Amino acid sequence: MNSLDNHLVISAAVAHALDAGDPVVALESTIITHGMPHPRNLETALAVEAEIVSRGAIPATIAILEGKIHIGLERHELESLAVAKEVLKLSRADLAYAVACGKNGSTTVAATMMAAQMVGISVFATGGIGGVHMGAEESFDISADLSEFARTNVIVVCAGPKAILDLNKTLEVLETNGIPVIGYQSDTLPAFWTRSSSINVPIRMNSALEIARHAATRQQLGIDGGTLIANPVPREFEIPGSVIASIIEQALNDADKLGVSGKEVTPYLLSRMLELSDGKSLETNIELVLNNARLASDIAVELKKLAT
Numbered sequence: 215m216n217s218l219d220n221h222l223v224i225s226a227a228v229a230h231a232l233d234a235g236d237p238v239v240a241l242e243s244t245i246i247t248h249g250m251p252h253p254r255n256l257e258t259a260l261a262v263e264a265e266i267v268s269r270g271a272i273p274a275t276i277a278i279l280e281g282k283i284h285i286g287l288e289r290h291e292l293e294s295l296a297v298a299k300e301v302l303k304l305s306r307a308d309l310a311y312a313v314a315c316g317k318n319g320s321t322t323v324a325a326t327m328m329a330a331q332m333v334g335i336s337v338f339a340t341g342g343i344g345g346v347h348m349g350a351e352e353s354f355d356i357s358a359d360l361s362e363f364a365r366t367n368v369i370v371v372c373a374g375p376k377a378i379l380d381l382n383k384t385l386e387v388l389e390t391n392g393i394p395v396i397g398y399q400s401d402t403l404p405a406f407w408t409r410s411s412s413i414n415v416p417i418r419m420n421s422a423l424e425i426a427r428h429a430a431t432r433q434q435l436g437i438d439g440g441t442l443i444a445n446p447v448p449r450e451f452e453i454p455g456s457v458i459a460s461i462i463e464q465a466l467n468d469a470d471k472l473g474v475s476g477k478e479v480t481p482y483l484l485s486r487m488l489e490l491s492d493g494k495s496l497e498t499n500i501e502l503v504l505n506n507a508r509l510a511s512d513i514a515v516e517l518k519k520l521a522t
C-alpha cells in the first residue's frame with residue numbers, strides 16, 4: 215500500500231468501476247452538510263446517485279470521515295452525514311488538516327476536485343461553484359474553487375455561478391487562470407436559478423460527445439487544469455431573474471448587517487434565500503443538481519467510449 219492509499223477508503227462499487235475503466239461521476243458533500251436542510255439534503259443525495267446509475271455511470275460521493283478520504287459513501291454514511299453537526303467545510307487549505315487530525319469534513323468543489331484527481335475520476339457534478347463575491351474589491355472574498363480549476367484535471371458540471379456572486383468578475387478570474395468555460399446548449403452564462411444571464415459564455419458546446427472530445431484533446435496537448443461546464447437549469451424549474459434578484463439583494467443585505475464572513479458566507483446566503491423564497495430556491499437547486507448529474511454521466515460514458 216502506498217502512502218496515499220493509507221488515507222483513502224474507496225467503496226467497492228467505485229473501486230470496481232475504476233479498475234474496469236467504467237464511467238464514474240464524483241459528487242461533493244458540502245451541498246449535503248451546508249447547502250441544503252435535512253431531510254431534503256439526504257433525499258437529493260440519494261436521488262442524484264440513482265440518476266447517475268440510471269445513465270450507466272457509478273456515483274462517487276466524497277467526504278472525510280474520521281480522517282479518511284471516502285470515495286463513494288455507503289447509505290448509512292450518507293444518512294449520518296446528512297444530520298451531522300460540526301462537520302468542517304473543507305477546501306484545499308484544510309483538507310490535509312482534517313485527514314491528519316481525524317476530523318469529519320464535507321468537501322467543497324475545490325476539495326472534491328482534489329480527491330477525484332487522487333483516484334483518477336475525471337468528471338464531477340455539482341450545483342453551483344464558488345466564485346468572486348459581490349464587493350470582492352473590499353472583502354477579497356474569492357472562492358478557492360476558482361484557483362483549483364487552474365491546477366486540477368477534472369471536468370465540473372454546474373448550473374453556472376450562483377447569482378449571489380459577481381458573475382463578470384468570476385468569469386474574469388476563470389479566464390485569467392486559463393479555464394475553459396463551456397455553455398452547454400447555451401450562448402450565455404447560466405446563473406444557477408436562471409437559465410441565462412446578460413453575459414456571453416466564451417465557448418458553446420451542444421453534446422456530451424463534443425465535451426468528451428474536447429477533454430481528450432486537452433489531454434493529448436498536455437494542457438492541465440479543470441474545465442467548467444455551465445448547464446442551464448431545466449426551463450420548468452427556473453426562477454425568473456426579476457424574482458430572484460430581489461431575494462438575492464435582501465439576503466446580501468442581511469449577511470452584511472449580521473457581519474457574516476469567511477466560510478459562512480455561502481451557506482448563510484443559501485439558507486436565507488431558502489427562507490425568503492418560501493422554499494422555491496431549494497426546489498430549483500435540487501432540480502439543477504439532478505440535471506447536472508445527468509449531463510456529467512453522459513460525459514463520463516462518452517469519455518469511456520473514446521478511450522476504448
Ligand code: PSU
Nearest residue numbers: 244245249322323341342344357358480
Ligand atoms: N452552491 C450551492 N450549494 C453549496 C455550494 C455551492 O448551491 O453547498 C458549496 C460548494 O461546495 C462550493 C462552496 O464549492 O459552496 C463554495 O464555498 P465558498 O464560497 O466558501 O468557497
Ligand code: MN
Nearest residue numbers: 355356357476
Ligand atoms: Mn469565501
